[in-house]
Amino acid sequence: MISIKHKDFLFTSIKDYIIPAEKVAHVQVGNNAEHALLVLTKTGYSSIPVLDAEDKLQGLLSMRTVTDSILGLAHIEYERLREISVDQLMRAELDTLKTTDTFQKGFDYLIDLPFICVVEDDGTFSGILTRRVILKQLKKYIYNVH
Ligand code: 2BA
Numbered sequence: 001m002i003s004i005k006h007k008d009f010l011f012t013s014i015k016d017y018i019i020p021a022e023k024v025a026h027v028q029v030g031n032n033a034e035h036a037l038l039v040l041t042k043t044g045y046s047s048i049p050v051l052d053a054e055d056k057l058q059g060l061l062s063m064r065t066v067t068d069s070i071l072g073l074a075h076i077e078y079e080r081l082r083e084i085s086v087d088q089l090m091r092a093e094l095d096t097l098k099t100t101d102t103f104q105k106g107f108d109y110l111i112d113l114p115f116i117c118v119v120e121d122d123g124t125f126s127g128i129l130t131r132r133v134i135l136k137q138l139k140k141y142i143y144n145v146h
Contacts, residue, residue: 009141010104014097017137018118018127026051026125027086029058034081036089037066049117049125050090056123059090099126103134110134 025043027036029052040048040063047062069084070077095109097118106129109116115130 010107011102012137013099014101014103014106014118014129015099017103017133018099018129019133020127021055021125024049024125024128027061028052029085029087029090031086032082033066033069033084033086033089036061036086037063037081040066047114049128050086051125055125057094057096057117057119057125058087059092060094060117061086061090065089065091097129103137106134 025039025045026049027039029050040046040061046064047060049057050059050061052058066081066089069089070080094117095113097105097109097116098121099118101118106116110129110131113131115128117128118126120126
């Protein structure tokens with residue numbers, strides 16, 4: 001049985017724990033796969049959001065999908081990187097959170113995902129909630145309670 005105290009923690013808003021959009025590495029729809037590969041490699045992240053010109057979230061792009069797209073049967077077809085567009089590779093079906101959502105909802109997603117995108121009602125990208133941030137808060141909470 002979960003006590004009131006635990007519920008307080010679970011019902012904390014994620015608002016103050018979001019990594020804001022301006023600090024999140026991203027690519028834009030229309031960028032080619034070469035640009036995406038550079039961003040993914042330089043930042044070191046394995047997956048990043050794809051935004052449109054109005055900063056609305058359109059999907060997620062992973063390093064794996066980019067490299068997979070240029071794997072030929074016998075060799076890597078680097079020249080294809082400029083021909084492929086990010087929107088051909090991104091995953092567009094996404095679960096998202098709102099800034100008003102609680103840790104509880106964040107937890108449920110971050111068990112399976114390393115991060116989840118946070119969007120406004122109109123789809124504008126607000127930032128991400130990462131597994132690292134939520135685990136740090138959980139650790140703080142556990143150490144304070146016991
Ligand atoms: P991954 O790139 O697979 O990274 C897994 C974990 O490795 C990260 O967990 C972080 O602890 C560490 N890590 C990887 N690259 C790092 C870097 N360049 N600087 C510092 N630490 C790094 P989380 O921090 O929980 O992030 C979970 C996932 O969220 C990352 O998975 C990445 O896909 C995404 N992410 C995190 N911060 C991001 C940012 N500023 N921009 C874009 N995507 C971000």
